[in-house]
Structures are given as structure tokens and as C-alpha cells.
Amino acid sequence: MQVGLSGRVFDAVIFDMDGTLVDSTPAVVRAWTTWALEHGVTAEQLTGNHGVPAASIIARLVPVDGRERALARITELEIADLDGVVPLPGTLDALRTLPADRVAIATSCTRPLAEARIRASAVPRPSVVVTVDDVEHGKPAPDPFLAAARGLGVDPGRCLVVEDAPAGLEAARAAGCATLAVTTTTPREELHADLVVADLAAVRWEVGESGISLTPVG
Incomplete structure (x- = not known):
């Protein structure tokens, strides 16, 4: 030890x-992949964010006026996908x-x-x-x-x-x-x-x- x-x-x-x-992890990847495609975000931009709150990730990637909608969307996607x-x-x-x-x-x-x-x-x-x-x-x-x-x-x-x-x-x-x-x-x-x-x-x-x-x- x-x-x-x-x-x-x-x-x-x-x-x-x-x-x-x-x-x-599989559910997280599916949800964020869908979200990224919808918001024009690349896989590279999402790298290194494990363990960081979604709101903090979105604050770095989405303009201020779109953050509330973006956060609501990833929340919707993640709650809807609980497979596995x-x-x-x-x-x-x-x-x-x-x-x-x-x-x-x-x-x-x-x-x-x-x-x-x-x-x-x-x-x-x-x-x-x-x-x-x-x-x-x-x-x-x-x-x-x-x-x-x-x-x-x-x-x-x-x-x-x-x-x-x-x-x-x-x-x-x-x-x-x-x-x-x-x-x-x-x-x-x-x-x-x-x-x-x-x-x-x-x-x-x-x-x-x-x-x-x-x-x-x-």
C-alpha cells in the first residue's frame, strides 16, 4: 500500500x-457527441473535461447568450439516456x-x-x-x-x-x-x-x- x-x-x-x-461513460459520450454536433463543437474541444460541471464546460465553448439553452439541452440529453x-x-x-x-x-x-x-x-x-x-x-x-x-x-x-x-x-x-x-x-x-x-x-x-x-x- x-x-x-x-x-x-x-x-x-x-x-x-x-x-x-x-x-x-457510454451514455455520457453519446449525449455529449449529440450535443457537440448540434452546437458545432469538435471532439478536441471537449477533451479533458471529465469531472468538470457541464455549465463550466459550456461557458468555455458557447457564447453568453446561448449558454442557458445549451445547458438545458445537454441536461435533457443526459437524463434521457441511461442505457448501460x-x-x-x-x-x-x-x-x-x-x-x-x-x-x-x-x-x-x-x-x-x-x-x-x-x-x-x-x-x-x-x-x-x-x-x-x-x-x-x-x-x-x-x-x-x-x-x-x-x-x-x-x-x-x-x-x-x-x-x-x-x-x-x-x-x-x-x-x-x-x-x-x-x-x-x-x-x-x-x-x-x-x-x-x-x-x-x-x-x-x-x-x-x-x-x-x-x-x-x-
């Missing part, structure tokens, strides 16, 4: 959703093992999209789900993880964030959280975290009187 998490104990775990808990949205390896075991009051989701999705993907994937829904609609600034700003920690009633410095995207990891570090990265959507060399593993099936969660810890498996 990498030194960064070895022997550490946490009060809570905050999970990103897309690419971390659920595999929504399923739990990633290790997700169900993690959410069944960890105490429900010590788990949160912090996602760059809007509230309607997050709830739709949680239902479609049938993953257990934590009581604390923070979406881009709940914060002033989305990832890579720390706001989503700070809000999740507040919702759980814990110190961000005692939280472990699980992410698959550089923007999310940047946000977690800015919030003062420890980081676990999964290589489900991003090459390992681009993920700067305390520990990097293939997916959630590569770790075993342990819950004790002092808190939550994890060890690698396999």
Missing part, C-alpha cells in the same frame, strides 16, 4: 459518482460495508441527473448527495467536498475522497481531504492521489471503533 494512506483512519468517505461508483449505467466493480460491496451515516456522494452532475443515474444503476443512495446545484463553485473548486463533509458533520481533514478525475482530485486536495483514485476513466499517470488503484474492487474497507480504513486486495 502506498505510504499516503497506510495506517490512516477516517471518519467518513466521500465518493464521486460517474466513473467512480457508476459506469456512465451500472455499478462499477466494488461499488456495491463498499456501500454495503461502510456505515450509511459516514458516506456521501459529491458529483458534478445536476440534481436531476444525479438522482436519475443513482436510480438507473440501483446503487444504494447515501443520505448526503451533493450536486453542482448545491454549491457556488463546482470541481475543481473544493466546494462540493466541503459541503459533503458539512452534511455528514465531520471535519474535511478526516475525510477520504474517492475520485476518478484530475479535477475532482484537485478539489479534494483543496478541501483538505485525503485522496483515493481509481483508474476507471483516466490513465494512472494523470491521477495525483495518496493511493491509486484500478477500481473499488481493489481495496477492502474496514470499519472499527476508531473509524474507517482500507487495505489493498489482490
Whole structure:
């Protein structure tokens, strides 16, 4: 195990959703491909935006007077396409093992999209789900993880964030959280975290009187 998490104990775990808990990549690609064709945006212009809120992506690509319509359209496309949205390896075991009051989701999705993907994937829904609609600034700003920690009633410095995207990891570090990265959507060399593993099936969660810890498996 990498030194960064070895022997550490946490009060809570905050999970990103897309690419971390659920595999929504095919649906995301389909929706954004359709949107890009409709808006004259190239595939190159969309590169490197994983984990970034849709509104932030659109703000870089669409003139001010068209942003509201563009955001409404991508939201419509994504909510309509839930085919193949399923739990990633290790997700169900993690959410069944960890105490429900010590788990949160912090996602760059809007509230309607997050709830739709949680239902479609049938993953257990934590009581604390923070979406881009709940914060002033989305990832890579720390706001989503700070809000999740507040919702759980814990110190961000005692939280472990699980992410698959550089923007999310940047946000977690800015919030003062420890980081676990999964290589489900991003090459390992681009993920700067305390520990990097293939997916959630590569770790075993342990819950004790002092808190939550994890060890690698396999």
C-alpha cells in the first residue's frame, strides 16, 4: 500500500459518482457527441473535461447568450439516456460495508441527473448527495467536498475522497481531504492521489471503533 494512506483512519468517505461508483461513460459520450454536433463543437474541444460541471464546460465553448439553452439541452440529453449505467466493480460491496451515516456522494452532475443515474444503476443512495446545484463553485473548486463533509458533520481533514478525475482530485486536495483514485476513466499517470488503484474492487474497507480504513486486495 502506498505510504499516503497506510495506517490512516477516517471518519467518513466521500465518493464521486460517474466513473467512480457508476459506469456512465457510454451514455455520457453519446449525449455529449449529440450535443457537440448540434452546437458545432469538435471532439478536441471537449477533451479533458471529465469531472468538470457541464455549465463550466459550456461557458468555455458557447457564447453568453446561448449558454442557458445549451445547458438545458445537454441536461435533457443526459437524463434521457441511461442505457448501460451500472455499478462499477466494488461499488456495491463498499456501500454495503461502510456505515450509511459516514458516506456521501459529491458529483458534478445536476440534481436531476444525479438522482436519475443513482436510480438507473440501483446503487444504494447515501443520505448526503451533493450536486453542482448545491454549491457556488463546482470541481475543481473544493466546494462540493466541503459541503459533503458539512452534511455528514465531520471535519474535511478526516475525510477520504474517492475520485476518478484530475479535477475532482484537485478539489479534494483543496478541501483538505485525503485522496483515493481509481483508474476507471483516466490513465494512472494523470491521477495525483495518496493511493491509486484500478477500481473499488481493489481495496477492502474496514470499519472499527476508531473509524474507517482500507487495505489493498489482490
